[in-house]
Amino acid sequence: MREAYLINDIQVVFYSLIKYKIDSAAANEPFGDWDVDLGWPTEDKYQQFTKPLIMIESPKLPSQIKQFGGGRTAYESCFIYINAWTDIYTGLNEEGNIIASHLIQLFNNANVHSIKFPITLGGTTYTNQTLFLQGIKIDQVSGPIPFPEETDIKTTRNQLQVNFKVYIN
Amino acid sequence: MSRASQLGPPLITYEVDGQFSLVRFHSILGTGNPVTPVNINSIQQVSPMPMTPQQTREVFQFGGGEESLLIERIFRGGLSLQMKAGYLKTFLQTILNITLDPGTGIAGIPLRFQKYPLGFFECVFRREDNETHMFSMIFQDVILDQFNFDAFSMSDGMVTVPFTCKHDSVLIEAPGELVVETFSGDGSTTVFSLSDTPIDIVDTAGAAKEDWEFDDLVYVGVQASGADTHTRQRSGVTYGTGDVTFATAPAASSKIIVPYIIDGDAV
Numbered sequence: 001m002r003e004a005y006l007i008n009d010i011q012v013v014f015y016s017l018i019k020y021k022i023d024s025a026a027a028n029e030p031f032g033d034w035d036v037d038l039g040w041p042t043e044d045k046y047q048q049f050t051k052p053l054i055m056i057e058s059p060k061l062p063s064q065i066k067q068f069g070g071g072r073t074a075y076e077s078c079f080i081y082i083n084a085w086t087d088i089y090t091g092l093n094e095e096g097n098i099i100a101s102h103l104i105q106l107f108n109n110a111n112v113h114s115i116k117f118p119i120t121l122g123g124t125t126y127t128n129q130t131l132f133l134q135g136i137k138i139d140q141v142s143g144p145i146p147f148p149e150e151t152d153i154k155t156t157r158n159q160l161q162v163n164f165k166v167y168i169n
Numbered sequence: 170m171s172r173a174s175q176l177g178p179p180l181i182t183y184e185v186d187g188q189f190s191l192v193r194f195h196s197i198l199g200t201g202n203p204v205t206p207v208n209i210n211s212i213q214q215v216s217p218m219p220m221t222p223q224q225t226r227e228v229f230q231f232g233g234g235e236e237s238l239l240i241e242r243i244f245r246g247g248l249s250l251q252m253k254a255g256y257l258k259t260f261l262q263t264i265l266n267i268t269l270d271p272g273t274g275i276a277g278i279p280l281r282f283q284k285y286p287l288g289f290f291e292c293v294f295r296r297e298d299n300e301t302h303m304f305s306m307i308f309q310d311v312i313l314d315q316f317n318f319d320a321f322s323m324s325d326g327m328v329t330v331p332f333t334c335k336h337d338s339v340l341i342e343a344p345g346e347l348v349v350e351t352f353s354g355d356g357s358t359t360v361f362s363l364s365d366t367p368i369d370i371v372d373t374a375g376a377a378k379e380d381w382e383f384d385d386l387v388y389v390g391v392q393a394s395g396a397d398t399h400t401r402q403r404s405g406v407t408y409g410t411g412d413v414t415f416a417t418a419p420a421a422s423s424k425i426i427v428p429y430i431i432d433g434d435a436v
Contacts, residue, residue, distance in 0.1 A: 065178070065179050066178070066179070067176060067178070067179045068176075069174065069175065069176040070175070070176035070177055070178060070179070071175055071176075072177050072178040073178050074178045074179045074180075074181075110188050110189060110297075110299055111299055113189075113297040113298050113299065114298040114299050114300055130298055131297070132181065132296060132297040132298040132301075133298075135181050137181055137184060137297050165181075165184075167178065167179065167180055167181035168177070168178045
């Protein structure tokens, strides 16, 4: 990750991991039925969801880690909201809970740090990346918290909070 | 490096977590070329104890004023393993090399333990990717100390199993990996060939000499037929190019134990 673009790049790391899970899902595997997006959905997705949407918000980095003699920081107690967003055409709360459950299982598994996925940062694509190589260590995941009826067409958003540490490698 | 050196941020590689680490046990009670290590499950905490001298003396001499020599002798170390209580039965069978089978064999393990070495714990510390080896800690010839269940609680029963080591605990740099090999003496064979290639562990010409006879073997032990435990050979044995050579052949039905470290990436 690039230190100067840290907030963006952390968001892209989480996006790329879930995008990889979706793209590499075997036939009939749940991840293959979903879509992922960075930040708030665009207008066309608001109008009608073609697939349930996993929406990744910007990370929050409230607390720093330093070392003796080191002015630069890593970050602890970080968190990012990952949302499972559905509407009346894509399963509403029931599907949202299924998505959230699979994401909880993904992030709770220690092997999440060794999943290899491609990532594009600053126009350059890096293959065989992992959370570990990108300097992210997952601590825990909590939720989901349901937010019903976000839009006129009765969507439901199930929000997970993923807590992690960030190291600048 | 100047006094004005500026360090970077802490790195992810400074973190050590048990959930990414592995505890293995290499028995010296069984046989094998090499002995197959057993992965230990349900470990919640590994607590190594420092190597502590049982005898300490501070020696002065006439005319030497306050200058003294500090002598430390008879070191003891060890470790404690805290695990889920339900796993204890399986764990004891593994380290004591017995099988509980009420149908056809023995049914019980007396909770009073003999003070003989049982084997090696190899704690392999790995990084968050669960693959990259950081370093290992090796506890050699562990002796099971007396213990019992801490308690049977309403939920989440835990037990702490303590071990003593009479020999140096070792920090091994990755990709070093422990191999324990055993052979049978026949009264005439003097050369025993190892199945893998040891790498240097310590420099016996240096400060590590006291507990170490070889640079590239942890030790060579011989257990006479019917004996309770092995004896570390301090003389009459040499090592070179994969062969352990005895000046006098180990007796028939004796057991030869040779632990050593290999380059785990070269296997």
